[in-house]
Amino acid sequence: MADHLSALELDIAVSGGTLAPDRTAHLGECGDCKQKLERERSAADAVRSRPEFSATLARLSSQPSVGAKVIPLWRRAPVLMTAALAAAAALVMIINPPTADDSRLKGSANVELIGETSHAVKSAKVGERLQLALGAAGKPYAMVLGVDEHGAVDAVWPLSGQRSGPAPKGARTVVSGFEVTEGSLTLVALYSDQPLELGEASKTLAGALKDGKVPATLELPGIVTATAHLEVSK
């Protein structure tokens, strides 16, 4: 059997990154490494619940360089960024439509794009600044993919790594901000009990599209989904 996962590889796995294929294969068959990874994940969760975790983040967030510049959320999706301007009619929230008062049931899976007024938006202009908010319905892992007008699927969140990231707690938690670029898109949030691999998740979603669009009812095995569409105009 190959060498056990190193401390670096364990850290990569715990934080949602992707290991080399042979190392992933080793992890799949090595009970010791699986146990170690679970222990490390629990330890990481314990660190997140410590008061110093929040205090350090608060100190970092208060620094002047924070919030000074908005980076496109779908920086890893050049196709989306360069896509032709969309003029098609808006197709709004597909799953989990807002209730009358625009609030959501606590615990329901949710993905939203939030505008300046703190309300979910369905359309936006190029250059507008929006926030991505998630509600993971109690699932521990989250990944958000974007489907562009041509049916191309690409990663949106987490901002780095090749796997699902730790899902935020709460029914509507902002996880990232971005500046709207050209091209409408549909966001698909995938909430799961185990982290998803980006490649596999993208392939699965691409296979579930109908005529290049996200179907009104999206069912992926073992995954709770939520979808939101953003119509972008000039």
Added chain:
Amino acid sequence: MGIPRQELEALYRQYAPVLFRRARRLVGRDAEAWDVVQQVFERLMTTSEAFRREASPMTWLWRITTNVALNQLRSRSLREPDGKVADEAETTDDGVEARNLISVWLKQLDEREASVATLLYVDGLTQEEVADVLGLSRKTIGREVEQLRQKAAALGALPKKELAHG
């Protein structure tokens, strides 16, 4: 240069827990480990464009964490020349041995050698991983490791298990 608050928070939630645990292993004190985490993220915030282009964010973060943690220990040795490793919160045999070794390396080796020794002997990385973390060629690391081993052995600063493999 700047970073949106939401992006900072997402990256922090994703990476800070593992970085804290690694920093804690190196510096041995909770408060100083949180200082290391804060400094690593401050570095990330000022070089966020470069960080986004990193093919392997974790190796970048390990590099910065190693540098910051070793600097922290250097400062501590000046601040507390008589500070004892045994006074630290974590007193497992491995932890104490690791920090005693690092203390010697920081005094007797240059910065790069101390980083390589830490990644190799304390973290237990392979030479390939050490090269990736430090952004050096594998050939370079391969050459340096044997010299480093001899140097550390002469200082009596090799871990027990390494001596056993001798």
